[in-house]
Each structure stands twice: as C-alpha cells, then as structure tokens.
Amino acid sequence: MKNKSMYIYGVIFAVLAVAPTFLNPYWVDVLNNVGLYAILGLSLNLIVGHAGLFNLGHAAFFAVGAYTAAILNTQFAIPVLWLLPVCALTAGLFAGIIARPIIHLRGDYLCIVTIGVGEILRIALTNDLFGITGGPNGIFGISRPTVFGYVIRRPHEFYYLIGAFLMVTIFLFHRLENSRFGRAVNYLREDETAAEGSGINTSHYKLAVFVLGAAWAGMAGDIFAAKMTIIAPESFNFWESVVMFAIVILGGSGSIPGVLLGAVLFVGLPEVFRDFADARMLIFGAAMVVMMIVRTEGILPQRPRTYALPEARNAGGAP
Amino acid sequence: MEEFFQQLTNGLAVGSIYALIALGYTMVYGVLKLINFAHGDLFTIGAYLGMTLLASFALHETIGPFIGLVVLALMVMGLVAILGAIVERTAYRPLRESPRLSAVVSALGASIFLQNAVMLIYGARFQVYPEDLIPETAIDLFGLYVPLVRILVLAASLVLMAALYTFIQKTRIGTAIRAAAIDQDAARLMGIDVTRVILLVFLIGPALGGAAGLMVGLQYGQINFTMGWTYGMKAFTAAILGGIGNIPGAMLGGLLLGVIEAMGSAYISIAWKDAIAFFVLILILIVRPTGLLGERVAEKV
Amino acid sequence: MSLLELESITKSFGGLMAVNEVSFDVEERAIVGLIGPNGAGKTTVFNLITGNHRSDSGAVRFESKDITNWPTYRIVKLGIARTFQTIRLFQNLSVLENVLAGCHCRMKSGSFTAMLRMPGERREERAALARALDELAFVGLQGQEMQLAKNLSYGSQRLLEIARALASEPRLVILDEPAGGMNEQETAALIGTIRRIQNRGITTLLIEHDMSLVMKACEKIVVLEFGSKIAEGAPEAIKGDPKVIEAYLGMED
Secondary structure, X not given: OHHHHHHHHHHHHHHHHHHHHHOOHHHHHHHHHHHHHHHHHHHHHHHHHHOOOOOOOHHHHHHHHHHHHHXXXXXXXXXXXXXXXXXHHHHHHHHHHHHHHHOOOOHHHHHHHHHHHHHHHHHHHHOOHHHOOOHHHOEEOOOOOEXXXXXXXXXXXXXXXXXXXXXXXXHHHHHHHOOHHHHHHHHHHHOHHHHHHOOOOHHHHHHHHHHHHHHHHHHHHHHHHHHHOEEOHHHHOHHHHHHHHHXXXXXXXXXXXXXXXXXXXXXXXXXXXXXXXXXXXXXXXHHHXXXXXXXXXOOOOOOOOOOOOHHHHHHOOOO | OXXXXXXXXXXXXXXXXXXXXXXXXXXHHHHHOOOOOOHHHHHHHHHHHHHXXXXXXXXXXXXXXXXXXXXXXXXXXXXXXXXXXXXXXXHHHHHOOOOHHHHHHHHHHHHHHHHHHHHHHXXXXXXXXXXXXXXXXXXXXXXXEEEHHHHHHHXXXXXXXXXXXXXXXXXXXXXXXXXXXXXXXXXXXXXXXXHHHHHHHHHHHHHHHHHHHHHHHHHHOEEOOOHHHHHXXXXXXXXXXXXXXXXXXXXXXXXXXXXXHHHHHHHOOHHHHHHHHHHHHHHHHHHOOOOOOOOOOOOOO | OOOEEEEEEEEEEOOEEEEEEEEEEEOOOOEEEEEOOOOOOHHHHHHHHOOXXXXXXXXXXXOOEEOOOOOHHHHHHHOEEEOOOOOOOXXXXXXXXXXXXXXXXXXXXXHHHHHHOOXXXXXXXXXXXXXXXXXXXXXXXXXXXXXXXXXXXXXHHHHHHHHHHHOOOOOEEEEEOOOOOOOHHHHHHHHHHHHHHHHOOOEEEEEOOOHHHHHHHOOEEEEEEOOEEXXXXXXXXXXXXXXXXXXXXXXXX
C-alpha cells in the first residue's frame, strides 16, 4: 500500500519535473498558479485544517507579504528573493498583532472577524495607506528575481522557482505535522478544554499556528509580487480567501495530498474547462454544501500518524 | 446642523434596512447557533425579484403606486421566504447533527452558490430599477427636507419590525421560537416541534431580508449581485452589535450601525465608509462579544 | 505539610451559590474522596482547583504555592492532572496520541526544531512514545494503541483518560467519577489501579457515586451538600455521621 502510493507520487513528480519541456508557456503559467495556491493552501491548512481555526481572511497575510516585497523592492531596490524572510516577518507580525485580541473567539465569530480584517486591509490598501501602497492601481515595476545572477523571467523559469518552494514547504510541513507541535494543534481542534486540561497552552498554539501560516503566506506573496511585477488590492479580495479556504476544506483538512489535490481542482481545472469559467464559483459553492453533507473531512482526509511501535502494532485497528 | 440631521435621517433609513436583514441573522443564530451566510444573498435575490416583477407586471401602473408596491413587496417576501426554506432543507437540515463548523462551511457554500446563480442569470453588471416609481419629492420635516423614499423606507421597516416584535412576543408560535432559542432540547421536551420552529425562522428571516432588498432597489435605483455580501456583513455586524440571538437587539444594532456609518463617512472619511462596519464588528467582539443587549453565558466544562 | 490546600474557596453562578467557603486539605500520597448528593458542587470544586473556573474568593495552594485562578495548562505542568466527568477524549485521534497529549507538558520541542528534525527532538519523541506506551500498559490498554479513542468501550475510555492524566507526570491526579459507566468487574479493577497509582507516590482526589468504591479505596472523605462542606473524616466516621446520613437519606446508591 505504502509502496504503491510512493510509486504514484514518484511518477507524478517525474512528469511534473519535465512538464515545461512539453507544455506551452500558457499551461506552464497555469501550473505556476496551481503551485502558488498550493503553497497558500498548505499555509492555511495549518490554521484551518490542523488547528480548526476558521480563517477566511488569509488573503490579507498574502497581501502583506506581497506589498512588503513590492514597497521594499521598488523603493530601496532590494532583490525580491532576499526579501523572503522579511515578508515572512511582516506577515507573521501582522497576524500576531491582529490575532492576539481575537484568538479566543469561538469558531464562527473568529471566521467573521478574519473576513473583517481582510476587508479592512483591502480598503486600506485601496485608500493608499501611509501614501506607500499606490491606491487602487497598486504598485508596479517590481523587479524579477535573480538566482546566482540568473534572472527568472519566463513562466518555465518561475515554474522551477515555485516548484522548489513548494517542495521545501511540503517537506517542512510534513515534519511539522508529525511532531509535538502538529499533535498539539490537532488536540486543540478536537477539544480545546481537554487539550488545556492535558497541559497544552492552547492560546499559545492558536497564536503560533496563525503566525506561522501567515508568515508562509507572506513568502508566497513575495513570489507572487515578483512573478506579476505589478500588484493591486483587488488581487487580495475576499474571494481569494474563499478559494484558499475551499482548497483546504474540500481537498482535505489537515492533509498535504488533499490540499495539493484541492489546488489542482480549484485553480487548474477551471482552466481546462474555460467555457465554464463563469460558473466556477457556482460549482465551488455547490461542492462545499455537498461535501459537508457527504464527506466532511474532504476528498483526501488527514491520515492517522504512524509511530514506531514495538511488534509493529501500527497495523492494529487503523481504518 | 442641517448636514447633521440629513446624515441622521439617511443613517436611520440605511440602518433600518440593516436591521431588517439583521433580524434574519439573529433569529437563525438564536435557534441554530449558525451564521446563515446565505442570508445576504437571499436579500440580493429579493432585490432582483422585485426588479423582475416590476418589469413584468407593472403593478404600480395597473392598481396604483401605493397598493402596487405593497402587493409587490408581499410577492417578493413570499418568494424569498420559500427560497429560504429551500436553503434550510438542502444545505442546513442534513447537517443538524454535524459539528457546528461543518454547517458554517455549508452556509458559506450556499452563499457562494446563490450569489453566482444571480450573476449567471442576470449578469455581472449593475441592474437598474425602473424610475419614477416613487415621486422624487422631499418632505418638509420641521424645516428639514427629507426625500420621500427615505421616509417610506424607514416607515415600512418600522412597520415590519413592529409586526415581527408583536408576533414574537404575543403569539403562541412566537413564544415557541423564543423558547427554542433559549434551549432547544428543553423546548423539545415541552412539546415544541423544533424542526417546525426552524423552518418558520427560515421563512420569516428571508421574507424580511427580501423586503429589505426591494427597499434598497427602490431607494438607490441600482442593484448588483455582490450587494448581499456588503449588506449582509453589515447586517451581521448589526446583529452582533445588538447582541446576537436578541431580536430587539438586532433592530437597535441596525439603526445604530446605520447612523454610525453615515456620520463616519460624513465627518471622518467617505473612502473608509465600508471599513467602518468592520471596525465596529471587531471592536464589539473584543470588548463585549455578547453585544449591547446580549447576556453572558458560561460554557459548561 | 499538605500537598493540596483549599481555603474558603467560593464560586457562584449568577446568584446560585455553587461552592460556598469550602476548605480541606489533601495529604501527600493519600487517596481522598469528595462525595455528596447531585448538584452539591463537587465538579465545580474540581474545576476551581484545575483553573477551569475562576473562583470568586478563597485560595487553592499546591505544595504551599498559591495557584488560585492560574491557567489550566500551568496547573497541569505544576503537577495536577485530571479526568472529566463527561469523558473528554480526543475522539478522532488514536488511543496512543491521546496519551501523548499528556506527555506534551514534559516536552520542549517547538515548530522549528520539528521542521529541522533536530536530534534532540527525535530523542524526546522516542522517550514520549515509550512513556505513553508504559502508561497504556499501566491502565491495561496495551495492544489498542492505534484504535481511535471513540471506538473504545465506555470503561476503556475512562481508563484512557486516566492514562492521559498520568502521562503528564502529576503529583496529584483528580478523577471525576472514574467508575461512571463501568460494570462491577471493571470497578473492582479500577480500585486496584487507584492503589497502584498510590504506590507510584501519586496522590489521588476523586469524586465517585459508587459508595463501595469510595469506602474501599479512600483514606479520607470530604462531604459536600448545597455547595458547603458538611463533614470530613475517615470512611468509618463518615458512615456514622448523622449529617451525612441525613443528606443521603433516600439516596442510597
């Protein structure tokens, strides 16, 4: 079983590794978008999937990262890739500051507040906050990233940059899931009182997972800014947050393969069926209702962690 | 001073629309503890249905503007109420026993579905209500000239709210709704058919929301498929401001938010108008999550 | 010196006095029972000790340290672990991971050490795993590690809660109706488990309606009625106390 899925993943990886050689730039760019949303989905998955905190304002953190990169790059000519840690920092800090007073709110209240934060930020950006965000037209002239003197410009070059970032994200988040941290956020999702009663500082973990997820979205924002070279408030509206949310919930809450599949389905598939592009959100909505009724945990649900038990008891009663 | 009173009447008129929508949120939250995200879109559908019915029957021409509008309003309310009940049956009832957050996702899905259905049917552009439905005269109120439509909207909202309040407070069914909101299980043990109460709430709330949609169309003349999202968020803020689950609270919260918004956009900044409600929302949830008229409830350990 | 001291602890819910100036001590390594009719405020006392409720007045001291109104997780870390009357397991997680939750407060690794998989983090994980397996074996749930908690029988779920509490290496465990829903055989085994907890040097405070268990297992009993303490003493003394008999009249069970 395990070997078979490893085999499938291996084939998918090999095909994706050479994909730009047989796809035209348009389709490579579609894959780039899928990759970017996969990174965003994985970062939101920490918050929504693992910790069970309903965040419908993830686009705000993405925006903070993108605007950090855009402002620092256009004003001070700092190379965009150097700005990755800075974008993580500003987005994480922003999340920490806004989450602190609201993190104790119950599920649906938190959901509504994150929507509010996302909208306030978008309106602030549109109103040219501090005179540095460029108003409704945004910021343009963001420079291309360079890797060892090599300028990344064309879609298939971005493909490998985004691909590499996605791989690193998957690698690190997989480890994070299978750790004390990963378990702790799952405990608080399952039963907050019991988690606290087992000695887990639930407020700390809620905040930590928010900051970490936001920081990752901030880095995705940096890459997005470099890819587009122009960013505007409308790229970070409520519907972007909804798409990220749907990727996690429908793909599989708490499941890395689920989120990846979600990104393919919600970002890649609509490109295949371009004729139905207008109906994309309609189908999303219907899918969310149907999914909650028939399969709450998503298409590829979170699998139980395995542990190195004596006498190979892992096989035990795992479904 | 003139400006202040103009903003006040404007705020009250918009606020009464928020209040009508907020009632739907608060009643559903009262009995199901669920944010009915689709409610804002039912409001949108009310506005579009009003436009379609106006265009196809032209009632205001055949039976006179006043009676015509009343009949139109009743038709819109009835149709949106039926739609509300359909949403309840398909998206919420199957999830009655599921975790609360599953229902939240389903509600969000229903909202997205309805909003995009409207877009696909009517198109993404702004739609315009027929003009000259209500004479563009201003009424002299103690030296203050207030547009007639503003007064009609406020009056109609107040009539609807008064009717709802009397219904909830004085009738047997109203008492059943209040009982189910306090404790569903206890209400069931007392012989109240909770499923019927929920259905009723999903008829009344959308009916009021649909009426609000029609009023927006009449007052502002143009409507858009995304308006339910903006109005819905504001109405929900109003419901929280008043104390979610509390019916007089929703009315108070709506009027208050309308006035705050009108004053804010007049005296602070028009560009930040749409952010004001969100600031109020976040502030109230941090400072007093139970709202102005809500009560504190301890969670059982 | 007592391990746990309650001094005039008081809590009311909107005018209803749930716990009224209750004071008692729990000696180190003792097994103490807290009994009383339904609604006497027993669980509220537990919630006040473990920080689930904030007290209106009075003090809780653990090893002479004032822990009144501390956040729950800090109280657990200090050495007080509990189980819940209404079983609160992580139903969708495995039995093993439920116990690992208890190990959490004795571990240190954070998000970064986990992502980088530092050697210390691996060592800590292995130690926690071994400890969790030990605690599962201690309560007799070995071999069911990978079951989901919700698939266990009621009695086993109670034992799993005890294992989770013990995994936090407590000095004091607080058991809220540990025999609730257990059959006679399981209850008898539970008394053995409580004694073995005592043999490990851990103090036990428990609420229980099963009087035979309380009389057999406890060295001291505290009786509550309407939120107030009406008696305290050895099981024999409590059995003969007229106030206790009156409180329990017609409620023999």
